[in-house]
Amino acid sequence: MKLELRTITKRFGSVTANDRIDLVVEPGEIHALLGENGAGKSTLMNILYGLHRPDEGQILIDDAPVSFGGPGDAKAAGIGMVHQHFMLVPVFTVTENVMLGHEPTKGLAFLDRRRARRRVTEISHRFGLEVPPDAVVADLSVGVRQRVEILKALSHDARLLVLDEPTAVLSPQETEQLINVIRTLRDAGTSIVFISHKLREVCRIADRITVIRRGAVVGTADPSASEGELASMMVGRPVRLTVDKVPAEPGEVVLDVRGLSLVGDDGVVLVDDLTFSVRGGEIFAIAGVQGNGQTEVTEALVGLVKPTTGSISVAGRDLGPLSTGEILDLGVGYVPEDRLRDGLVGDFSVAENLVLDLYDKPPFARSGALDLARIEADATARVREFDIRPPETTRAAGTLSGGNQQKIVLARELSRPLKLLIIAQPTRGLDVGSMEFVHRRIVAERDRGTAVVLVSTELDEVLGLADRMVVMYRGRIAGEVPAGAPAERIGLLMAGSAPDDQAAVPPGDVASAGVR
Amino acid sequence: MTGHTVTDTPHDHPAAARGTAGVPASARRRVLSGVAVIVTGLVCALAWGLGAHAGDAVLRLSAVGDGSPILQIRVPGRQAGLVLGAVITLLGAWQLARGFSRRAMRAVSAVVVGCFVLAFLCWAGTGQPGTPVSVFGLLQQSIFAAIPLILGALAGILCERSGVINVAIEGQMLTGAFTAALAATMAQHAGAGIVLALLAGGLMGLLLAVFAIRYAVNQIVLGVVLNLFALGLTSFGFDLLMQRDPDAYNNPSVLAPLKIPLLGDIPLLGPLLFDANILVYITYVLIIGVQVSLFHTRWGLRTRAVGEHPKAADSVGVKVRATRYRNVILGGLVAGLGGAFLSIGAVGAFGAGMSNGKGFIALAAVIFGRWSPRGAVGAALLFGFADALQTLSSAITMPVTIPSAFLSMLPYLVTFLAVAGLVGHVRAPAAGGVPYMKG
Numbered sequence: 001m002k003l004e005l006r007t008i009t010k011r012f013g014s015v016t017a018n019d020r021i022d023l024v025v026e027p028g029e030i031h032a033l034l035g036e037n038g039a040g041k042s043t044l045m046n047i048l049y050g051l052h053r054p055d056e057g058q059i060l061i062d063d064a065p066v067s068f069g070g071p072g073d074a075k076a077a078g079i080g081m082v083h084q085h086f087m088l089v090p091v092f093t094v095t096e097n098v099m100l101g102h103e104p105t106k107g108l109a110f111l112d113r114r115r116a117r118r119r120v121t122e123i124s125h126r127f128g129l130e131v132p133p134d135a136v137v138a139d140l141s142v143g144v145r146q147r148v149e150i151l152k153a154l155s156h157d158a159r160l161l162v163l164d165e166p167t168a169v170l171s172p173q174e175t176e177q178l179i180n181v182i183r184t185l186r187d188a189g190t191s192i193v194f195i196s197h198k199l200r201e202v203c204r205i206a207d208r209i210t211v212i213r214r215g216a217v218v219g220t221a222d223p224s225a226s227e228g229e230l231a232s233m234m235v236g237r238p239v240r241l242t243v244d245k246v247p248a249e250p251g252e253v254v255l256d257v258r259g260l261s262l263v264g265d266d267g268v269v270l271v272d273d274l275t276f277s278v279r280g281g282e283i284f285a286i287a288g289v290q291g292n293g294q295t296e297v298t299e300a301l302v303g304l305v306k307p308t309t310g311s312i313s314v315a316g317r318d319l320g321p322l323s324t325g326e327i328l329d330l331g332v333g334y335v336p337e338d339r340l341r342d343g344l345v346g347d348f349s350v351a352e353n354l355v356l357d358l359y360d361k362p363p364f365a366r367s368g369a370l371d372l373a374r375i376e377a378d379a380t381a382r383v384r385e386f387d388i389r390p391p392e393t394t395r396a397a398g399t400l401s402g403g404n405q406q407k408i409v410l411a412r413e414l415s416r417p418l419k420l421l422i423i424a425q426p427t428r429g430l431d432v433g434s435m436e437f438v439h440r441r442i443v444a445e446r447d448r449g450t451a452v453v454l455v456s457t458e459l460d461e462v463l464g465l466a467d468r469m470v471v472m473y474r475g476r477i478a479g480e481v482p483a484g485a486p487a488e489r490i491g492l493l494m495a496g497s498a499p500d501d502q503a504a505v506p507p508g509d510v511a512s513a514g515v516r
Numbered sequence: 517m518t519g520h521t522v523t524d525t526p527h528d529h530p531a532a533a534r535g536t537a538g539v540p541a542s543a544r545r546r547v548l549s550g551v552a553v554i555v556t557g558l559v560c561a562l563a564w565g566l567g568a569h570a571g572d573a574v575l576r577l578s579a580v581g582d583g584s585p586i587l588q589i590r591v592p593g594r595q596a597g598l599v600l601g602a603v604i605t606l607l608g609a610w611q612l613a614r615g616f617s618r619r620a621m622r623a624v625s626a627v628v629v630g631c632f633v634l635a636f637l638c639w640a641g642t643g644q645p646g647t648p649v650s651v652f653g654l655l656q657q658s659i660f661a662a663i664p665l666i667l668g669a670l671a672g673i674l675c676e677r678s679g680v681i682n683v684a685i686e687g688q689m690l691t692g693a694f695t696a697a698l699a700a701t702m703a704q705h706a707g708a709g710i711v712l713a714l715l716a717g718g719l720m721g722l723l724l725a726v727f728a729i730r731y732a733v734n735q736i737v738l739g740v741v742l743n744l745f746a747l748g749l750t751s752f753g754f755d756l757l758m759q760r761d762p763d764a765y766n767n768p769s770v771l772a773p774l775k776i777p778l779l780g781d782i783p784l785l786g787p788l789l790f791d792a793n794i795l796v797y798i799t800y801v802l803i804i805g806v807q808v809s810l811f812h813t814r815w816g817l818r819t820r821a822v823g824e825h826p827k828a829a830d831s832v833g834v835k836v837r838a839t840r841y842r843n844v845i846l847g848g849l850v851a852g853l854g855g856a857f858l859s860i861g862a863v864g865a866f867g868a869g870m871s872n873g874k875g876f877i878a879l880a881a882v883i884f885g886r887w888s889p890r891g892a893v894g895a896a897l898l899f900g901f902a903d904a905l906q907t908l909s910s911a912i913t914m915p916v917t918i919p920s921a922f923l924s925m926l927p928y929l930v931t932f933l934a935v936a937g938l939v940g941h942v943r944a945p946a947a948g949g950v951p952y953m954k955g
Contacts, residue, residue, distance in 0.1 A: 071830070071831055071833070072833045075833065081831075083831070086828075087827060087828035087832075088825070089820075089821050089825045089829075091820075091824055092817075092820075092821070092824075096817060097828075100817060100818070100821050100828075100832050100834065101829075101833045102833075103817060105814055108813075109813045109814045110812055110813055110814075111812055111813060111814060111816075111817060152832075156832075
């Protein structure tokens with residue numbers, strides 16, 4: 001199917017989200033749409049999927065103009081969407097999810113599950129999308145769920161598939177499998193629109209790349225273009241993709257974790273007998289796919305959850321009896337993974353957020369009252385230092401962009417003398433420009449002699465920053481990897497296979513591999 | 517550094533890592549439930565066994581005076597209590613020592629409750645030597661009490677499976693009861709009562725639907741308000757019309773029992789299940805209908821999808837709001853029918869506030885039954901049984917007189933224990949109570 005968008009324009013109030021966008025997707029082409037968060041990719045796709053109506057412009061399918069009143073029309077025209085947040089009913093089986101909306105029936109509207117199941121297996125064989133048809137979706141891993149989502153779109157006879165940030169939640173291995181699936185689909189004649197802000201993937205998979213910035217197309221590129229070129233197109237200025245850093249000079253042991261285990265309320269072991277130590281002046285990275293216990297480790301390090309067994313000490317002091325506030329006062333900085341939920345109070349101003357952990361101590365508090373002038377002066381300085389935009393200290397923090405929210409959290413945590421910095425998913429949802437800034441600050445903090453614990457699911461980030469790294473899998477350390485180890489080896493550890501255990505991974509055996 | 521070697525790949529036994537970890541919590545659960553069952557067994561043996569008078573209890577299993585042969589058994593009360601108590605205690609000991617599987621535990625719970633109740637009946641029977649205790653009457657009364665609860669629970673399931681919480685079952689039933697009595701009297705025909713009760717319940721459902729779905733009002737508050745509205749409206753109508761001229765407005769005849777040929781002749785079961793009024797038979801059909809269609813039809817699949825993940829349903833073309841409207845109104849219709857059973861199906865007149873909390877007990881049955889019709893019927897029967905047991909206990913002479921106030925607390929106590937204790941963690945439809953807004 002050939003898709004053509006002509007001068008699509010969409011405004012929300014005074015904001016132009018899409019400004020005269022032209023895009024042509026040829027039949028059987030993988031077309032990547034590259035742009036930073038907020039560049040207008042999602043708006044464009046929502047227009048294509050009939051969720052928004054364009055103010056100007058035209059959509060043509062196989063050279064005939066079409067107009068979509070809703071997702072139903074887009075689907076009928078052969079457009080399938082794989083959303084970033086899966087549209088799957090968790091308590092239903094794979095087959096039930098696939099058949100929902102166009103259920104085969106027999107007799108008086110009784111479900112014909114056998115026919116539906118046959119259709120699932122048929123499509124799954126045709127495109128190499130291995131899914132267990134009778135498994136309940138809630139029991140499946142994210143990668144398999146995504147395959148179900150793709151299969152669902154195909155079962156609606158989609159001839160053009162839109163994938164919105166499909167790799168954001170996948171392990172490197174799952175990404176690899178997804179890329180294979182996408183190629184199979186392309187070879188079978190399906191057109192693909194692949195939305196992403198990850199340069200490496202886009203270069204690997206795309207046949208053609210369209211870059212958009214601030215709602216407008218800034219150019220198209222070949223996949224042979226260098227990542228640096230693409231990045232500067234995307235950001236609008238030259239950016240450095242690699243992190244500059246000198247070799248670490250580790251000092252004394254700052255953080256010492258011994259036999260740390262955490263058991264959840266339901267008896268599930270979340271963290272299983274972790275032992276590691278981190279020295280001052282080094283970045284210790286914990287890599288791993290989301291949900292393998294990393295979050296719980298960071299929360300234990302700052303005392304938000306108490307270890308079931310094991311001990312944690314910072315600079316020789318046992319954290320066991322200390323409250324979170326006391327732990328922070330020891331010189332521990334904490335940048336949580338969900339900044340809007342745990343890192344900031346969205347309704348508070350930038351200035352207030354900047355003193356969230358210091359407001360009760362001099363110089364910000366004087367005999368029990370806040371020194372507002374002092375807080376304001378401090379905030380103005382921080383906003384300038386960290387280039388927080390817009391530079392208004394009284395603005396509610398929740399209204400800033402993700403990158404600027406992250407800068408607030410960093411500004412707060414890095415403005416006091418630290419011994420240990422715990423930083424989780426520091427660049428999640430951030431654009432390339434902000435990413436560069438955050439990485440520089442982390443390295444600068446290390447060079448000041450602080451011990452840094454970095455938790456990240458982004459392989460590139462871990463590889464670029466870490467001086468030492470471990471991979472967590474199912475609550476355990478699956479292995480320690482020296483800096484500069486090949487990405488493939490780490491990828492395998494993240495998927496739960498030991499490096500010397502590669503033969504044990506049967507490549508297509510998904511029905512058993514995917515179920516967790 | 518520990519854990520350099522990876523012992524399990526994701527391919528073998530996927531659940532192993534979590535399975536072994538689950539032991540401590542389930543062990544605690546096993547000990548607790550084992551001890552609880554043992555205590556129940558000891559109470560059973562002490563109170564109903566040793567507390568019984570000497571002599572035999574007579575339990576009658578057949579109906580009185582319908583020509584069928586009289587079926588009754590005679591048991592030594594004290595020994596019966598001791599034996600049944602011992603059985604319960606042994607089951608508890610086994611659970612404590614070895615543990616039953618989760619599925620077996622359900623059957624075991626039923627056996628425990630059954631033994632306990634049987635021991636109670638034997639104990640009660642020794643208080644009136646020679647005079648039989650009517651077990652048949654007890655069961656019949658249980659079903660009779662359960663019918664409105666079942667209908668109310670089905671109404672709740674229909675709504676909640678589509679993602680709208682229905683706290684207004686009580687009000688819908690009350691409106692149905694009032695309308696049924698009024699219409700049946702004025703039209704001189706029970707059929708008119710049933711049809712109008714359906715409509716009145718449906719109208720209440722529509723009201724709930726419009727405010728919950730269109731105006732996105734908090735559904736709990738809305739349900740409470742609708743209950744008060746129904747109470748006020750029916751009490752007003754009762755004062756205005758029924759009190760002044762009962763003969764013209766509140767004198768419907770009770771629906772006559774219709775005996776089904778063949779089925780009605782089965783000993784014990786026949787008179788119990790197939791010699792009842794039309795509303796009871798409609799209830800049987802509805803139970804099977806809702807159970808089957810919820811899990812095996814297109815409508816059911818879409819209903820559950822809308823209740824779990826409306827956005828996903830919408831993205832494949834299922835009309836979320838239309839589905840909810842339809843289900844909430846359907847629920848109202850069924851609750852209205854439950855109301856009709858209260859007035860023209862059972863009493864033969866409307867009384868102010870006559871639903872008397874049954875809508876809320878029906879709501880408890882929905883939760884206890886884990887949002888499935890089958891489960892809800894079981895729960896409703898349990899609550900109905902508690903109700904019947906209370907009626908029976910106040911009618912017979914027992915070895916020790918139990919205060920009537922305590923007895924009338926029984927159905928609510930059972931509801932409370934069931935919902936708080938036995939259900940444990942249940943999972944409601946994920947989108948329950950959340951209005952669906954486009955975009």
